Amino acid sequence: QVQLVESGGGVVQPGRSLRLSCAASGFSFSSYTMHWVRQAPGKGVEWVALISYDGSNKYYADSLKGRFTISRDNSKNTLYLQMNSLRGEDTAVYYCARVHIAMVIVGANFDSWGQGTLVTVSS
């Protein structure tokens, strides 16, 4: 079955960097666009970034202003999120999510999610 497992979260000081990983299994990873979505404490769900199935297209939420970089390694079935210049407002649970349909970039239908990894930005 489809499985997504995030890792790399933790406590980090403001201004520092962190890289999250999402290990995928149970499906043809290279055929699916992947997303990062986050939820800050007490807040709603917020989209962060997406990368197309072949890695050629990347889109980001405007609020991130170039601080985050999404990437993938299809040979390792792994999705990444490099987060730089972290701020307190980046504190959240970060989820990786798979779109519902293979070989499609546009859409907001995520049929599989990881359990999330908590990132806490604090001095």
Added chain:
Amino acid sequence: QSVLTQPPSASGTPGQRVTISCSGSSSNIGSNTVNWYQHLPGTAPKLLIYSHNQRPSGVPDRFSGSRSGTSASLAISGLQSEDEADYYCAAWDDSLNGPVFGGGTQLTVL
């Protein structure tokens, strides 16, 4: 402030039918498919409805979705205690080049 607008809360008694609204614009709901998620604290969100009104396998037919213009609705009939959760609508936004979510609706089963 979320791009899609949902009521912050909703409630109903067991067996009742409740609806949750989601309001957007021509760049998101008006031109792209609407999806709904159920989110229980401490768990991953679950896709409940996709493409306005389609249910993934395993989702009970008590859950239904609809879209009209730039608004959408999620209906839950035969409300059960296990339906108590947060519900989010989502759609692709052509102007922002990415998905947008509603602020979430906390459903309470009285």
